[in-house]
Amino acid sequence: MATTSNILTLLKYNCNKQKTNMLEYGQFADYIHRYAQHHIEENPDLVSYCSADYKMVLEAELNSLVADKQVAIVSIRNKDFLCCVPYFIEKYNEILTSIETNPLVPLPNVNELPKQVPHDILTKVEPDEIVYSRLQKEELDDKKLYCIVFGKNFPALLYPSNYPMERLVQICLKKVQELLHKEESHDYFLKKLTISNPGKELSIKNFFTQFVQNPQAALDVLKTSGDTFYYWSQMCYFLKQDYTKLKDFTPEDISILQSVAIIEVATSYHKSKTQERLAQEAAFEQLDVLMKNPPYYYNMADIVKMKDKNGIPLLGQYKEDQLKEHLRMKTTEAPNNQLPDLLVFKVSNDAGYYIYKEKVVPLILRLANDIRVLVREALIKSWYHRLLEYDVLPEMRENAAFEDCLEREIASVEPILHALLNSPFLQVVSLEDQSTGHIALYKDGERIPYSEILMVSRQEILADAKLKLPFWYSIPVISLILKLIFRKPKDKVKKNKKESVTLKAQEEVKEKEREEFRKRDEDDSVDPLKARRRDLRKAAMEIEAQFVPENSTLDRELKGYMHEWNDRIGKQNYENLGEDVDALIRDYFRKVLRTLKADTFNAERISHLAEALVDTPSMMKIKNHPALKRYVELYILKIVKNLPSN
Incomplete structure (x- = not known):
């Protein structure tokens, strides 16, 4: 046995050596004293057992071991004996092993x-x-x-x-x-x-x-x-x-x-x-x-808040470390050298977003469709004002500059779309995509231009902007003379290529909405009904941020989700189904509105109301229920926001 100052180890060693389950106290004390004197040079920690009061030192050590149930002191015929628990542990371990x-x-x-x-x-x-x-x-x-x-x-x-x-x-x-x-x-x-x-x-x-x-x-x-x-x-x-x-x-x-x-x-x-x-x-x-439900992309904060069908948070049914491991496996494991089912992409310096591979292309198409009209109208308006000042932007003349302009617009208005279009996995996802109505995002190894994705044309936008100009802008001589007179010097023309005209247009719409709400609320009197409607409108304005992304609008989200659940072919059929669903929502919510109060009107209440309506027989025929539920939630929000004052 190697030299040690551990009393319990020495006690166990002596019990095993003498093949007994207990040792006489005095004999063990003398053994410790002799052992310490013999090994003091090898182990200086034994010095306390070499002194004259070594028995007191040993007694204090043994009392500590007794308190820990490592040793028991037994009196037999006026003699104290020491029982060593590790000895019994080893003995019964051998019995169980046999x-x-x-x-x-x-x-x-x-x-x-x-x-x-x-x-x-x-x-x-x-x-x-x-x-x-x-x-x-x-x-x-x-x-x-x-x-x-x-x-x-x-x-x-x-x-x-x-x-x-x-x-x-x-x-x-x-x-x-x-x-x-x-x-x-x-x-x-x-x-x-x-x-x-x-x-x-x-x-x-x-x-x-x-x-x-x-x-x-x-x-x-x-x-x-x-x-x-x-x-x-x-x-x-x-x-x-x-x-x-x-x-x-x-x-x-x-x-x-x-x-x-x-x-x-x-x-x-x-x-x-x-x-x-x-x-x-x-x-x-x-x-x-x-x-896999809309909006299809989620960050960790969104995932942590998710709930099951009964409204119980999923985090609790599994632990946070298990969630992280599940996401790690989903984003790394894939058969036959394919992309994993779950992908991660980043928007500027934000935390990563998770999206299922099968939802990447549909989301790109939906977002592109949502912002197409918005971007086009904003560019027409911006270019019209530039042309009024006889100013010509590079994007009006050159396709390359026009593509850069569209990229700026997309990055400002819809960062998610911009991040997906520039993600490293997009090309592989596009090649693997075999969904109905598949659209090739890549040609000859290169991603198609932003103008094709948004289905906008530089020439058409410029032509539409020019159509809005006064007639004399189309008369060459007069136009040239006015240009020389009214055109501002280049150093005074305010140009900010990084600023999004679409985003500015959106802010104008939102500001106009807020102004209308302020005017409507100011017109409300102390009438209880009007006051209740005013409070509901305010609650709707506060809740809107939970349903509508910061860089989007309520109407735009409604259009986007309608494209997802409304699968009717033909413009008339498409519009008829949309009107029928809107009518059902209005009729359903009209009954709820009679007893609805602002203090109980929150995101969870909207979700429950939408779920109850979507599960009715009239709505069951529509296939894409997650998108339909989201549409109903947004439409309810729109109804409350537009409640009349009288």
């Missing part, structure tokens, strides 16, 4: 503890407490000798803390297996299980046969599915029922009862873990479904 190869050896129980050894050295625990905790997180050490108490019917089990709980469960399974191998026990318990489960004879026989042949495999089935838990619990119940009727227990009978009790707790643990795992899998499946 049972692994010979299941007929009884499990160690508390009655086998030597009479002189006090039970104070034992750490008493309930079966469910120790089995659950150690199966959950196994921590092996030689500090505790557990006494697993099963009640008054049969003795407690001695279990050393350095023996894995999983191996103890396997020993218990082998003991019950050994019992059921006997022909009379095999037929008897199989018959009891079969009688108690009429109509399930085949599944009972399969379970019983599997357990008798390979109990660990039967337990593994429980770990993965949990379907056999009922059979496990019944078998344990019948075994306990028969053995507790015995008046005199043999060591083998006690071992069977102890084994059944351990198996019961272990199967209950694995059942709960299986249910927890299945619940987590269901929650992750629900998460994947929600992430």
